[in-house]
Amino acid sequence: MADLTRAALSRKDLVRALNQTADLLDVLGSDEGGFRATAYRSAARSLDRLEASSEDLQATQFAGVPKVGKGIAQELLAYLATGRFAPLDEVAEQVPEGVQAFCGAGLGPKKVRALWDAGIDSVPRLLAAAQSGELAGIKGFGAKGAQALGEAAEFVLRSQDRFLLSSALQAAEAAQARLQAAGLTAQPGGELAGQRDTLSGAELLAGGDAAAWASALAGLEGWESIGEEGGTLVGRLAGVPLTVRPRGAAPAQAAYAPFGEPEHAGLQLPDPESLIQVKDIQGMLHTHSVWSDGTATLRAMLDETLRLGHSYLGTGDHSQAAAYAGGLAPERLREYTAEIRAMQAEGLPILAGAEVDILADGSLDYPDDLLAELDYVVASVHSNFGLSQAAQTGRLVRAASHPLVNILGHPTGRLLLRREGYAVDIDAVLEACAAHDTAAEINANPWRLDLRWQDALRWRGRVQFSINTDAHSLGGLRDLRYGVMIAQKAGLTPADVVNCLSAEDFRRWARG
Known part of the structure; x- marks a missing residue:
């Protein structure tokens, strides 16, 4: 049963x-001199540079951590114990939720405050202001900034009633396990059975009736029953809309039916039994460790990989351009590689890779x-998302054509329900991958699922692929299932x- 308790x-x-x-303190302007905000940001920078886990920090009570004084240490310890960060709760109560969302959209505190002062306090209001020309007239935005914010607001509104595949699947599996424990058969239905990358909710097809389902789900943590509608049980589980419908008289079918989209029509597709499965993946490629912005050591990541x-x-720790993620300068990369070579000398099954930034002109960061x-080398875009389509396409084509690049990481740069991908001619990029034997990544992180399945479907048989977790923690290794779907x-x-x-x-292919 999926664990829906607090992680x-x-x-x-x-x-x-x-x-x-710190951001909300700046938005409020109530932090005279900015001393509290500065203290929180300094503590954040210090923690970000550490290699210790949160468990280690809790055990030592943050002793010896630079910029984390006794007061902040006590606040963080309470956060670890309760899941609530009291200073954040305090300031969040004073800022409308819609205004807080602007901070998450990458706007600085001054611009967020300017929007709030202008009465723009929600995403729908932001879209209206962008469309009417009001936003362009606010100092610091202008026509170009207003257009970009308007497009971002449209995307947020389109996404607000959608859920990640991972969220829907975890909710469905928790309910399915509960139903089956009560002797009721259940299987995925609707969008979930179709393995959509985002969904309007989770659906199960089950034996029995709505009364039996309601009885079985009663008491399940996170379950909120809404009621019965025409023989269908409707509710929410861990915030995800969940419906349980009658399975009908037809015999149970396979749990998932991925080929039901218009893009599949008329294609000769493999027998579902021959499709890739999680068990077929031998190598967990493109993973991160404490060497950059991961939370576990190389040995811990290897141990968990083998356990799974x-x-x-x-491996796949970040290159130097990703300074925000602890990217490795050349001398650090050599130290990192030396640790991996020492592990290999012990007979441990680990390969030395890096996720290398593709710079604005398509050259690489090393x-x-x-x-x-x-x-092996994974090459990815992490910056300069606003380039023109021609420039962005040329940039990716150049990187995919590099003789030492083996995998093109998350090729469109999208973050599901958060942002659109950058403007790019993905077919031109995949053509370069095919010509230079570069694998296109299907990034299994549920926020990415990038490359899109539609693009992979069009290029199957011509391009090779790599299904990678991009894991930054031990738990992230289990995201592989979403990429496989x-x-x-x-x-x-x-x-x-x-x-x-x-x-x-794989090593022979990568360096052949």
């Missing part, structure tokens, strides 16, 4: 809470001689996916 807080959660508190039944770990010291929707088999190769065969 343990990571060090990154602490950093995020400190920064959010995979054969080897491929020189070729340094890249050649690695076992997207690959299934694209009709991919193990032969299409490079990390179904053994470690030696």
